[in-house]
Amino acid sequence: MRLLRFSFYIAIAAIPMTLPAPVSLPSHLIRLHASDGAQIAVSLHGGHLCSWRSADGIERLFLSRRSAWQDGVAIRGGMPVIFPQFANQGPMTKHGFARDLPWTLLASEVDATGAGVMRLGLTDSAQTSALAGQFSLELVLRFSGSQLISTLQVTNTGTTGFSFTAALHTYLQTPVASTRIGGLHGHRYRDSIDQARSKIEMQAALQITQEIDRIYTQVTAPVTLTSDTGRLDIGQTGFEDVVVWNPWIDKAASLSDMQPSEYQEFVCIEAALIEQPCTLAPGQTWQGQQTLLASTTPFTPVQETTP
Secondary structure, eight states: OOEEEOOEEEEEEOOOOOSOOOOOOOTTSEEEEOTTSOEEEEETBTTEEEEEEOTTOOBOBOBOTTOOOSTTSOOSBSBOEEOSOOTTSSSSSTTOSGGGSBOEEEEEEEOTTSOEEEEEEEEOOGGGTTSSSOEEEEEEEEEETTEEEEEEEEEEOSSSOEEEEEEEOOEEEOOGGGOEEESOTTOEEEETTTTTEEEEOOOSEEEOOSOEEEEEESOOSOEEEEETTEEEEEEESSOOEEEEEEOHHHHHHHOTTSOTTGGGGEEEEEEEEEEEEEEEOTTOEEEEEEEEEEEOOOOOOOOOOOO
16 A cells, blocks of 8 residues: 655644634534543534643633534534545535544554544545545544644545545634734735635734635645634644634624634644545555644744835
8 A cells, every 4th residue: 555644743832722612512523532632522523523632721722612512514613624525616615524423433442652543534425425536534643742633534445546635724723913924925826705715824823804715735845824812833744735714704794603703812824635636545544633733833924024
């Protein structure tokens, strides 16, 4: 079996949360605690990571208070798995079927190092016939202390090849008003708000002051997210694209599963494989990885320069 490896790295500074308290989680979620107190909560609906608290007790992910907890409806927030189609870029329903289907719990344990490890799986069925191929999809969540490693693996288990796009649609909890994203200056991006026009990022520190939905391509240099409550240092060595998304006022108000004011509490910075879809031959496997690492780095404002 040929293994194609990709990875995405995100380091998150410790954030003394001034945001509203996290949403209360449904009792049916599967919870796992690492030896040091770090914990996650996962729904088998969509293989969806709904909560990750580092060992200091801080919730690192955003989850809408209006999330729909019902079959066939995606959960708003956390870390949705996007497969085998990103957004509406293809014939399938938006973001494909993986986030809407029931997954299987393959393992949930604390390993010899004290880290929590959870494995979730999804395989082809009548409900996945929109993808002309047989596959197995596996999500591995490994966490302890201030680190969470999420590994997504796709294997072609059939006799014909197929192509796909994918993403880990991570909702990062942050106060948007003071948030700046650096490191994307000079990168080409596709602006989904402006008829998917191709543009070049001219801001050294991207500030979110309106709806944003951009696919940055070939991002290999570090990216930073800073706010008046903390700093995120972001680097990647695999997923070739980075999606930045926030619905802002009007779109948030139009979403039935989001409170109108919640756009102020998060930014999605997604590890993605979009612009160059992956084609898997029979027996071939693709793997992508995202790591979130919290640190105690103090806040340092990003200095914007004129290009």
